[in-house]
Amino acid sequence: MRDFAFFDLWAKPMGLLYILGALREQQNHVNLIDCISDSSSADRRYGRKAPKRFEIPKPEAYRGIPRRYWHFGLTREELASRVHSLPRPDLVLVTSSMTYWYKGVFWCIEQLRKILPGVPVVLGGVYPVLCPDHALLSGADEIQTVPMPLPVSMPAMDLYRRLSYGVAITSTGCPRRCSYCASSLLWPSFIQRNLRDLMAEIDLQIDLGAADLAFYDDSLLIGKEDHFYPICEELAARHPGLRLHTPNGLHVREIDHTCASTLYRTGFRTIRLSLEGIDPANRQAGARKTSPGDYSAAVANLLEAGFRPDQVETYVLAGLPGQRAYDVASSIGFVRSMGARAKLAQFSPIPGTPLFNEVVRTHPEVQEEPLLQNNTFYSPYVSGEITPEELQSLKDLARTPG
Ligand code: SF4
Structure with a gap:
């Protein structure tokens, strides 16, 4: 995730977790890498966490704003290490949230392309529903551009342990x-x-x-x-x-x-x-x-x-x-x-x-x-x-x- 600030307001990628739960019920083996939660370094009140962050150059569009710009979550090396610790998948699902966080999504898909060459990547979540044409630039193989109802299954919350x-x-x-x-x-x-x-x-x-x-x-x-x-x-x-x-x-x-x-x-x-x-x-x-x-x-x-x-x-x-x-x-x-x-x-x-x-x-x-x-x-x-x-x-x- 890339922005000027990020606050954990008890957010979890629930849509993705429901889909993982539904896939598992169909006898698929599933794993989860949550780039924000997996990098959390400090505790906040009421169970919330602060993810690790490091400063990155601002995109050209933000040149005029006198604030620092951050990458929140796993680094390139940490993401690669997490992916390599799991069996090679047949498919990777990437979710997304705010439209203006797309740079972090693109970064993630780019890394996955390098770490898992040949594995198809599907992009879903809020951003491609709201910006379907822009999401074509993401590098994903498939893009979910229409809203999906919540699957009738338990969300795979246990993947967090x-x-x-x-x-x-x-x-x-x-x-x-x-x-x-x-x-x-x-x-x-x-x-x-x-x-x-x-x-x-x-x-x-x-x-x-x-x-x-x-x-x-x-x-x-x-x-x-x-x-x-x-x-x-x-x-x-x-x-x-x-x-x-x-x-x-x-x-x-x-x-x-x-x-x-x-x-x-x-x-x-x-x-x-x-x-x-x-x-x-x-x-x-x-x-x-x-x-x-x-x-x-x-x-x-x-x-x-x-x-x-x-x-x-x-x-x-x-x-x-x-x-x-x-x-x-x-x-x-x-x-x-x-x-x-x-x-x-x-x-x-x-x-x-x-x-x-x-x-x-x-x-x-x-x-x-x-x-x-x-x-x-x-x-x-x-x-x-x-x-x-x-x-x-x-x-x-x-x-x-x-
Ligand atoms: S439309 Fe949106 S902002 Fe308005 S009441 Fe419903 S959830 Fe709230």
């Missing part, structure tokens, strides 16, 4: 359509999974050592009475003491008094809320899914249930087309006035979304070069919607204790 945290995806997709979000492109239908399969996956991860569990749903709380609450009851009964986290923002409209106390009693430790902002640009882009009134009620319910303010972080989106630094500062002020913490989320134009189409009308280069879609880079250096200095002030404002 030990886990410091687990991951749960209780549903895929989202019924809403925010103009900046790619959820519906990656998961065309909103589907909630059955409790039995889900619990079997979680049990397996706890057996492998996980003391923390992160939920990666886009819409965890939709239909909560029939979906989320039964999950919480099972978790409390089977795994008391398990620490739970929601790195994807929760829909604040769903957090009534009962929901807040269920979250607290079940052991949630990190709550992230989706407010995104109270300014007109933000509310329109977010399909008006959250009103200031919904938000203040949700925060009050969470604090009353027992959460500390530092456990309730709220994403405030910065850098949307038409948004000014003043608007973002107002949203941060609003969050702080409610007793919660604001966390700045910088806008990234995601290919295929309505807002991306709007962006390329004025910045067509963003379509050609996925590096320009980087959230760190886009608003301050491509659109200029918010200057680097304004962005720094907003970050400082969000970090200042209330």
Whole structure:
């Protein structure tokens, strides 16, 4: 992975792990090399890890940004050594995530070509679904450019041998359509999974050592009475003491008094809320899914249930087309006035979304070069919607204790 920064938000390559699980059920022998997890060198809070990194020259597209650029994960030699420690495969599957991380994917495929000449490489994950034409440059033999449903199999989590945290995806997709979000492109239908399969996956991860569990749903709380609450009851009964986290923002409209106390009693430790902002640009882009009134009620319910303010972080989106630094500062002020913490989320134009189409009308280069879609880079250096200095002030404002 190559970027200016990387934070482990309890991420695991779940799509790939489900596919490996399905292949194994069909009597195939499978192995896993996780270039990020396998290089982790330091522990972070709640089971997270910091991967090793080394500085590399910035790509030409980032020449103007005064920040250091890093390769995160296994080095060339470490990757070769890991590959050679395993039997020669018939096929290699490479997954991917953010579009603007493609340089790391290309690097990985290039290394695999050298280490395993003649072995076909298939590229999947988020990047080729969102940038199918650009992914043709990857050097892969086959490219998965359409979204795949989750296979009906157990993810092959045991390939990690030990886990410091687990991951749960209780549903895929989202019924809403925010103009900046790619959820519906990656998961065309909103589907909630059955409790039995889900619990079997979680049990397996706890057996492998996980003391923390992160939920990666886009819409965890939709239909909560029939979906989320039964999950919480099972978790409390089977795994008391398990620490739970929601790195994807929760829909604040769903957090009534009962929901807040269920979250607290079940052991949630990190709550992230989706407010995104109270300014007109933000509310329109977010399909008006959250009103200031919904938000203040949700925060009050969470604090009353027992959460500390530092456990309730709220994403405030910065850098949307038409948004000014003043608007973002107002949203941060609003969050702080409610007793919660604001966390700045910088806008990234995601290919295929309505807002991306709007962006390329004025910045067509963003379509050609996925590096320009980087959230760190886009608003301050491509659109200029918010200057680097304004962005720094907003970050400082969000970090200042209330
Ligand atoms: S931003 Fe959230 S609410 Fe909006 S479509 Fe995406 S997942 Fe759904």
